[in-house]
Amino acid sequence: MTTRPEIKCPSCGAPHTLSxxxxxxxxxxxxKSLVYWDKEKIINAGTVAALPEGFSRLYRGATGxxxxxxxxxxxxxxxxxxxxFWDEWFVELHDGKTAxxxxxxHEFCLEGRIDGQLQIDPxxxxxxxxxxxxxxxxxxxxxxxxxxxxxxxxLPKVVSPDESYRFxxxxxxxxxxxxxxxxxxxxxxVYFGHWLKYASIQMDDEGEDWR
Amino acid sequence: xxxxxxxxxxxxxxRPPFVPRNISCPDCGGKLEVPDERAQLVVCxxxxxxxxxxxxxxxxxxxxPPRKWEFPLNIGDRFAWKGGRYEVxxxxxxxEDENESEATRLYYLxxxxxxxxxxxxxxxxxxxxxxxxxxxxxxxxVAARGDEIETFDGRKWKWxxxxxxxxxxxxxxxxxxARIGDRHSYAEFAEKGGTRTLEAESSGDxxxxxxxxxxxxxxxxxxxxxxxxxxxxxxxxxxxxxxxxARRGRIVIAAACVAALVLNGLLYFWASGRGEERxxxxxxxxxxxxxxxxxxxxxxNPGSVIKVVLEAGxxxxxxxxxxxxLVRHEDGAEVHSxxxxxxxxxxxxGGESWSEGSRDDTTFIKIAKDGWYRLRLQAxxxxxxxxxxxxxxxxxxxxxxxxxxxxxxFMIMSFLAGGLALVFGFSLLRQDEDDDDDD
Numbered sequence: 090m091t092t093r094p095e096i097k098c099p100s101c102g103a104p105h106t107l108s109x110x111x112x113x114x115x116x117x118x119x120x121k122s123l124v125y126w127d128k129e130k131i132i133n134a135g136t137v138a139a140l141p142e143g144f145s146r147l148y149r150g151a152t153g154x155x156x157x158x159x160x161x162x163x164x165x166x167x168x169x170x171x172x173x174f175w176d177e178w179f180v181e182l183h184d185g186k187t188a189x190x191x192x193x194x195h196e197f198c199l200e201g202r203i204d205g206q207l208q209i210d211p212x213x214x215x216x217x218x219x220x221x222x223x224x225x226x227x228x229x230x231x232x233x234x235x236x237x238x239x240x241x242x243x244l245p246k247v248v249s250p251d252e253s254y255r256f257x258x259x260x261x262x263x264x265x266x267x268x269x270x271x272x273x274x275x276x277x278x279v280y281f282g283h284w285l286k287y288a289s290i291q292m293d294d295e296g297e298d299w300r
Numbered sequence: 301x302x303x304x305x306x307x308x309x310x311x312x313x314x315r316p317p318f319v320p321r322n323i324s325c326p327d328c329g330g331k332l333e334v335p336d337e338r339a340q341l342v343v344c345x346x347x348x349x350x351x352x353x354x355x356x357x358x359x360x361x362x363x364x365p366p367r368k369w370e371f372p373l374n375i376g377d378r379f380a381w382k383g384g385r386y387e388v389x390x391x392x393x394x395x396e397d398e399n400e401s402e403a404t405r406l407y408y409l410x411x412x413x414x415x416x417x418x419x420x421x422x423x424x425x426x427x428x429x430x431x432x433x434x435x436x437x438x439x440x441x442v443a444a445r446g447d448e449i450e451t452f453d454g455r456k457w458k459w460x461x462x463x464x465x466x467x468x469x470x471x472x473x474x475x476x477x478a479r480i481g482d483r484h485s486y487a488e489f490a491e492k493g494g495t496r497t498l499e500a501e502s503s504g505d506x507x508x509x510x511x512x513x514x515x516x517x518x519x520x521x522x523x524x525x526x527x528x529x530x531x532x533x534x535x536x537x538x539x540x541x542x543x544x545x546a547r548r549g550r551i552v553i554a555a556a557c558v559a560a561l562v563l564n565g566l567l568y569f570w571a572s573g574r575g576e577e578r579x580x581x582x583x584x585x586x587x588x589x590x591x592x593x594x595x596x597x598x599x600x601n602p603g604s605v606i607k608v609v610l611e612a613g614x615x616x617x618x619x620x621x622x623x624x625x626l627v628r629h630e631d632g633a634e635v636h637s638x639x640x641x642x643x644x645x646x647x648x649x650g651g652e653s654w655s656e657g658s659r660d661d662t663t664f665i666k667i668a669k670d671g672w673y674r675l676r677l678q679a680x681x682x683x684x685x686x687x688x689x690x691x692x693x694x695x696x697x698x699x700x701x702x703x704x705x706x707x708x709x710f711m712i713m714s715f716l717a718g719g720l721a722l723v724f725g726f727s728l729l730r731q732d733e734d735d736d737d738d739d
Contacts, residue, residue, distance in 0.1 A: 108306065142316050142319075143337070144318050144319075144337060144412040145412055145413065146412075146413045148313070148315060148316060149313070150312055150313025151312050151313060151315065152306075152307060152308075152309070152311060152312030153312075159307035159308075160307070161306055161307055161312060162312075173338050173340065173475045173476060174338060183304055183307040194338075194415045194416055194431075194475075195411070195412065195413065195414060195415035195416070196415055216506055216507050217507055228435050230433075230506070230507070231506055260433035260435070261433075262434070262435040262437075262452040263434060263435075263452045263453060264432060264433035264434035264435070264452070264453070265433075267433075284433060287414065292315075293309050293310065293312055294312065294314060294315040295315075295413070296315045296318070296413070298317065298318050299318065299384065299385045299411055299412060299413045299414075300383065300384065300385055
């Protein structure tokens with residue numbers, strides 16, 4: 090039997106069980122405080138931007154099947170850009186691995202961070218411009234400034250509400266792959282993903298209200 | 301709890317009920333329900349003021365559209381499409397060249413589970429549009445009349461039209477701050493060999509590619525749960541759009557081809573068995589070498605077709621060449637001659653048996669004049685790879701049938717009909733798959 094660690098909210102004292110060792114931040118379900126920790130202590134990031142319930146196919150605590158793997162939705166972060174927002178859903182797979190499902194206009198892509206150096210010149214990232222990554226040709230669809238609107242549930246990284254960075258979104262020219270580029274640091278952070286068809290995700294509880 | 305139990309079906313949290321966002325208009329105090337949580341713009345249903353929901357506090361952007369437009373669909377109408385329910389959450393009118401008589405009415409169809417689609421109506425014709433990430437290989441905005449472009453999924457599209465749309469009206473709720481007078485460039489391309497349209501739109505900082513499929517008014521009415529879609533005054537409802545006509549045409553041609561395939565198949569079997577056998581005889585190898593004749597047989601009608609079947613049943617890894625002469629019985633005059641060569645090889649290779657060639661030959665001969673005829677045959681045959689022979693070492697069975705029908709034409713027609721049926725069948729399947737891809 091595995092005992093999952095429990096943390097007490099520094100603001101209200103409510104207990105919170107961590108289901109995955111990769112989690113470093115959560116939004117307290119009771120007082121909505123954002124809580125994260127480092128080696129020495131647990132820190133309260135303040136009562137800001139705990140997201141309300143979302144109404145897409147995914148929701149916190151949902152279970153389902155993705156490419157024959159069972160998954161559970163642990164949390165999400167929402168980012169705003171000029172013409173709306175998108176959600177990054179953090180999911181845990183039954184084998185203990187984790188993944189990000191990025192949702193824009195209720196369309197999902199399964200993303201993973203690309204390690205290593207990628208030579209990307211931010212100045213060349215404009216809508217319609219092209220770049221090659223992992224042997225695929227990508228077209229930039231959108232470039233803009235984004236900021237985090239808030240989080241819900243558990244996350245594997247510390248997201249600072251109101252953190253802001255430039256981004257570029259691209260799709261492979263055949264429409265199969267996605268590319269998310271964060272231009273916040275000295276070198277860009279790049280996420281490579283697969284666009285998912287509706288049937289690729291099977292939720293245990295699809296709900297009856299929008300059928 | 302076993303760690304894996306958390307992932308078992310039914311162990312997840314129950315889906316929370318959908319709750320639309322409720323706001324109050326800061327101008328008139330009207331209570332508004334906004335289903336799409338991403339909505340940034342709401343036009344108050346009571347005072348028509350435009351409201352900005354981008355920030356936590358609702359702000360009034362200003363007065364609404366300068367004039368009212370009529371729509372056959374209302375905000376909140378439900379639209380059932382491919383197993384999902386959508387709701388009309390916004391309506392727009394776009395015009396071109398400031399000409400209000402050339403208006404396209406657009407309906408934003410929202411589903412929190414499936415995303416958004418655009419339903420549009422122009423001149424009584426309906427379209428359903430979804431965005432795609434598949435890109436054109438060339439810049440669609442520089443294409444002109446007669447140009448073709450190709451998308452990276454291998455499809456080809458022919459330029460149809462391009463121009464600039466201007467937003468003339470908006471109500472409901474949209475996920476961006478639309479303003480009356482907003483303009484965007486567009487270019488449309490008709491699918492080659494299909495019914496869909498590729499649409500490229502550019503608003504400066506964003507390029508969107510969409511795939512548009514035509515809908516009949518009946519399809520729209522069914523999706524809305526109505527018996528029909530009320531026409532807008534001054535706009536004649538299209539009886540049937542080009543896409544539906546093309547689809548119906550394909551179905552009719554494919555059905556006709558299948559019918560022709562079945563008919564010609566039946567005719568083939570009928571022709572194969574038609575006629576009356578006049579002669580059936582077995583000729584020994586020695587007789588074949590020296591030259592043999594069949595018994596005389598009677599051809600009953602002028603213009604009749606006889607079927608001559610030669611069967612070398614004992615031919616195995618060997619070949620046979622036969623000279624066949626059809627002669628008139630009364631004077632021995634040669635009416636028709638032809639060579640018949642057949643070979644049959646078989647064996648076992650890599651544990652699998654194989655065979656090639658044939659042990660028989662069938663020939664149809666049209667006889668101009670009725671009367672008595674006989675066949676004169678001489679043959680040589682040899683085993684294996686021998687290229688020459690001076691004698692026949694195999695026997696031959698000969699049969700003649702009078703009043704035969706030539707079945708090969710029916711077979712050719714069957715192949716043609718089958719091929720056409722496949723072409724049009726695949727074309728229909730591809731159209732259906734294209735529709736499914738839009739999910």
